[in-house]
Amino acid sequence: MNAMLQPTIESTDAPLMVRGLAHSYEGGKVLTGVDLTLAPGTVLGLIGRNGAGKSTLIRAMLGLMQPLAGEARVFGEPALKLSDKVKERIAYVPQQPEALAWLSAEQMLDYVGRFYPRWDAAFAKAMLRKWDIAPNRLLAKLSPGERQRVDLIRALASQPELMVLDEPAAALDPVARRDLLREIALRAGDAGTTVLFSTHIVSDLERVASDIAFLHEGKLLLHCGVDETKERYARLWLPASMSAAAPAQVLSRHRHEDGSLSLVVERGAHGQWPEATGLPGARLDALGLEDLFVEIAG
Template sequence: MTATVEAHPTYAMQALDLSQAYDGRKVLDHLTLGIEPGQVLGLVGRNGAGKSTLLRLLLGLAQPQSGQAWVFGDAALKLSDAVKQRISYVPQQPDAMAWLTAAQLMDFVGRFYPRWDADYAHTTLRRWNIDTRKLMAKLSPGERQRVDLVRALASQPELLVLDEPAAALDPVARRELLREIALRAGEAGTTVVFSTHIVSDLERVASHIAFLHQGRLLLHCPVDDTKEHYARLWLPPRFTSVIDAIPALSHRRHGDGSSSLVIERADDRQWHDATRLEGARLDILGLEDLFVEIAE
């Protein structure tokens, strides 16, 4: 018999020991994550890292093979109508209700949200040059994604979940979306969770970062904490024997026998003693370099 685990009362979303596999391939591996209200969390990782699966499990759109998830204290698989009204979700490839026009979609969806902002929906669709008389199925992928983003934002959610929201947007539309996310978070205290592989988007709007790699959470911290906090340590071949004793986020061995490790600065702001070995070299990593170094 499995014991019931209680949700943490301060989290907007919480995952505890989530695991999921498809066709024998593990997509999430005992992942635990807590997201506090008001955070703008950028969920970053390569394609196939488990980002979309994690978002779907957190929202109760799929059942995990093990572990539990909650939203505003409700079990994700049993969300109440009151909690659902506080959430907006935009999947990576919006294709729901393709038989409606954009105008009909807004009218229909708006009836389910007590705080629906019809003026915002109308004004934004017009500004983004969306023909609201067209069927959703007749719009381009970028236009469909814009309509779904407007739908999500017009409900004035307390929790906004976006799966690769900029995937089909041009640079101008992407920047406008990021401004909107920052505005919502700053003025209304909206909790935002968005997955992306565009690291520059994280640096513009995210307050926190969660780094997924091969189904595991490698890093979860405020974005500011990543500045000058991680580095690439290069070691000559003669130090191979000490590599395993060095705590590292990633380790790569090169053809000439040398090694490179991604290491973290200690709480006392000191780097690992190995950085003082003869021939060692330390390169401070920015957020994009950190992503590339770990994800490769």
């Protein structure tokens, strides 16, 4: 094989790796060429507007659906043909868990636990108590938030090397959400668990994620360290008289009624801001994560 075409060690061993992932539904294109490699121990927060394609990306990454194009690998194996050995190392919690709804919470956890060599039955029991789930209640009779809690307990108790959570906090109350974030941080810190979770809640990202990726218009933007975003991106405001000097490469561009421009700009390879930031009358503002997303997606 041509050395140039050989995959790097990083991409072949990565807990998750996708290249050129593209998918469309009847309504149109959702993913238009997504590349992502998750290094071991990363806690990646995937953010994007409703309908941006986060669930589709997650499902394609894990081989739960076949994308129209592209490649997805989990611990080096093709996602669509994962061996049982790799499946044991993964826990996935969908946005709306529905599986095994005819079992009680305790029955489901006992049953599923048999498939995981590192299953922590004591943890599962303790979490059911802590999160007020009656062990003998049927999953089908639980509220969406309770159902989501049971599935999160399942994921955590399996002590996976890779945990993928699709909007895990969506139906959780603030106390359970805080517990979950603490568990994620603990697992990532102590056991080096790799985590990917999608969310709309920027403060959750700031609390627990090491990295963020923003899914927008079918592509991943801003895939970088959470702390890095504040250093790397800013809002440049240019008065109308200077708008012709706006840089061509920007992440977003809004023209105001008075002709002035607001642009989200990025530092160059050597850490420099675009030249236009030095123009008389130009203003560069720092952006918090939430503002950054609103500027780009709004």
